Amino acid sequence: MRQQNGLVMIVGPTAVGKTKLGVELAAAFQGEVISADSMQIYRGMDIGTAKITPEEMKGVPHWGIDIVDPDTPFSVANYRKLAEQWLEDIWRRGRLPFLVGGTGLYIRALTEEYHFVEFAGDPEFRKELEEAARVNGQEFLHERLRKVDPVTAGRLHPNDLRRIIRALEIYEYTGKRMSNVPPSKGATRFPTLKIGLTMQDRQLLYERINRRVDQMLAKGLVDEVQWLLANGIHSKLNSMQAIGYKEIIDYLEGRIPLAEAVEQIKRGSRRYAKRQLSWFRRDPNIRWFAVDRIAWNELYGACYRLVQEFQHQLANRVEIKEDGGSTS
Template sequence: MTNRKPPLLILLGPTASGKTKLSVEIAKANRCEIISGDSMQVYRGMDVGTAKIKPEEMEGVPHHLLDIVDPDTPFSAADFQTIGKRLIDEIAARGKLPFIVGGTGLYIEALIYGYEFSEGGADPEFRKEQEAYFLEFGEQALHDRLREIDPASAERLHPRDSRRIIRALEVAHLTGVPLSEQLAKQTKESPYEVILIGLTLERNLLYKRIEERIDTMLANGLVEEVQILLDRGYSPSLVSMQGLGYKEIVPYLQGYSSYDEAVYLLKRNTRRFAKRQLSWFRHMKEIQWVDVTDSSNFSAHLSAINAIIAGKFA
């Protein structure tokens, strides 16, 4: 009898770093099933703006946690953790290697380290006070309030993510301990035998890829996708509609900004998002980094990753 931990492979990296294409080849070479580690790709009807993999790109590799909830259904890191645990067990039971691919650091860490999400309960009155403050003074004022008591959480959360900002304020109010400090104290002992691989590349090249990706999204119907979501009655205030590519296009469609302004903001905000992703990944010390700056050397990058994996789970 063995006490060996169940194996778990993870590939992470900032947006536009090339995770999707590499992940399919890695999965084929290592008998994997892929679990999406992206907080936005769970939503149905949000495909272009989330750069969701197309069925024909999967090349027969099973993918999980795509299109599982409607845009008006809340989905949290705790939900991801619960479903992810079940999927890992099911994939392993089929004799396959569970493989998480994504860029949402909190979701991935919550799953691989078994974070506890009790967070001290709830205070509806306090939450109403913060919502009223947000409505009166705006998103930046609310974000500044969080920055005063929990700078690390403020750095992680976008000013327009009012729901999560209010929750972070509520946690600090209820427990007296900032949410970021609670997360930092979570155990880093994983119930899995983890291989954690990260993609890195020269920053200017990453920003160039981001801009090219956004141009492709626009050519592939991003504006039309956002219009369809609005026509279906999904409110711009939903967490899903605050995602990159959606919150910038909505004001254009509603006549509050020009197309050029929307595109400028989308590119700028995505660059900033990638920077926050990299900042999060830097504190994940177990990552084995693979430099993918030379995009013409795909086979070498794949070989380097497969060499990291080789023999680890044998």
């Protein structure tokens, strides 16, 4: 039975168990996994990103992992362009894609009508702006933005230096004001089943995050960061500002002791999990499961049935369309 192109989405905070569920369901439905993790795209950054291993993949094809070097600029627009190609390839072969991860902006960009300004940025111009802010203060750049794009300046705080610089870059090199970019509509681009994993007891989630950080250290996170630095990956790159990497760099460069670096990683990861939950909670269409309130077999069984029902709905959409009726 043919089916309309659709997507299963598995989201939630870090360390909640998304990877395992995604692999198991993809294996059961002859699917393939697309990673929605903004750090697992980088080659050589394995331990600090909790990157899935070949053994953990269990033969399920994975996309979006190890696709660029850490010193290669990569944006959410780059991700959507590549992910659309992966989706088309998976659909063309009649398989079901599973989008698994916790980077909300990546997920939103792929699954919703999301607009981008097609401009990669200019590192030299950005450095000039950063230096201007350092010498003259952040208000100076905010006022500069107000002169060319008062709408964007009005909604950005003067301390939001990163977005102010981005808006100035866009205007400088494209002639477009960021305020003129049409807002995202939020409409789903294709049929999507949304599954969310969480933990009702927030403290249990934080304990799981802490254990994961300890495991990263035991697996050699410090050695991984040393290797990256020794192989020309500069400590100031965006990729190296990720949680787990910037703190170890501070330790290696003598600014803080290792114990403090580890505590900062744990605290930063817990805060990141809170932000992830806040982001995904805004979507009323996510089917949530509290993994601390349900046994694994029950969780897997419930999600299996959801995917099975979703596939039937996709097949019925095609049948209706081929009969000449409405697909809505």
